[in-house]
Amino acid sequence: MPTPAWSTNDDGSQLSAGRGETALTVGGTFVFNPETGKSEPKPGTSPVAEDPYQYMADVHCRSGGSDTPDRGCLTMTCPPKTPGGEAGTPVIWRQAPKSITNPVWTDYPAVSGPTCLYGPQPGNVLADIAARILTDFRQLPVNPGTLQAQPLPHTLKGAPTNLYTSTTEQSFNVTILGQTVHLTAIPTSYTYTFGDGTTLGPTPATGYSIPQSEWLTTDTRTSHAYTDTGNYPASVTTTFTGTYSVNNGPPLPINGTLNLTTPPITIQVWKTERALVADTCEQNPQSWGCPGTEPQ
The missing domain is CATH 2.60.40.10 (Immunoglobulins)
Structure with a gap:
């Protein structure tokens, strides 16, 4: 099995991703919400707390791999995005708890079936994206309100x-x-x-x-x-x-x-000023304090 690719995040934590049974791991405290199919912040904690799960893009989705034709792996193709470019690799997203050593990976429930990854080494691409994602995030045309x-x-x-x-x-x-x-x-x-x-x-x-x-x-x-x-x-x-x-x-x-x-x-x-006046503004529009009059 090829060696995973590693990258270091801003806080010194490591991100790993590679071919086969490796995971793309990032810092941050998230729980999986079965109602939304997403990894979301635990109530009452910071939105960037640590996700208890790790994820991987399993590239065994191909002939001779661990998946079968009914999953769509053997029939799926990932054509190049540009003329003369590299074809993509079909992958299945999987997850496992970080707390378990040598875990049994299960299909990520929010993504059904294979998807395409592009690049000669998909794992390296994922690690490279993780290493630069904050810079790309800060360049988005976000409306400040x-x-x-x-x-x-x-x-x-x-x-x-x-x-x-x-x-x-x-x-x-x-x-x-x-x-x-x-x-x-x-x-x-x-x-x-x-x-x-x-x-x-x-x-x-x-x-x-x-x-x-x-x-x-x-x-x-x-x-x-x-x-x-x-x-x-x-x-x-x-x-x-x-x-x-x-x-x-x-x-x-x-x-x-x-x-x-x-x-x-x-x-x-x-600032406000108070004074005693003889007439209301309806009685005398030129009275002190009425709209359009000069302060006295």
Whole structure:
């Protein structure tokens, strides 16, 4: 059996992949969800915690191998993607617990039947993708979302100004080293920069819109009270974690994050003044404090 290919991840952990019974192993704490057929974060833990399973692309899916014609292995072909290019190799994705030495590999339930891997050494291709996936992840055209404020553009000094953001999980299909790779960017935390030298976060709170009747009176988890008048550029930085899968293989965690900041919005902070007046604005539109009048 050929020797597996090894690569080192950013955190010093090793990724391994090769022909035969070897596995592509990555750091990160995931559990298998039979309802979705995916490896997902365990509730209450970090989205990049360690997956208890290891995976491999079994290249025995060919004549003389361990699989039979009814699996589609012997009849499946993987033609070159480009003229004169190399033909692909049919593989079956398998999984096994990391905690077991010399495990019995079982078919990965989320992928039925063989899929194609391209490259003269499929295992090496998987390891090479794993070694560079964070760089490719950080180059995706992920939308950072938007920042909203209530009220906007004017708010009052000392009153709570409600800020909230909106962004979504985003998926991309790209080609890396000749392989089809599906990447998913998942927003997980937010850091609010209020423009006056203060910040909030990172926090999992996206905030939310509140009724106009509650503006300037209601504190929310993401509201902020400005202590001085002026114009302040506010923004929010979203931290995305990610997963990737190669040629419809199992989703694997990306060991690293992507941080994106929204364009700033200008919040104009005013102050209030009180005075006794003889008439209402309906009685005298030129009365002190009425719209369009100059401060006295």
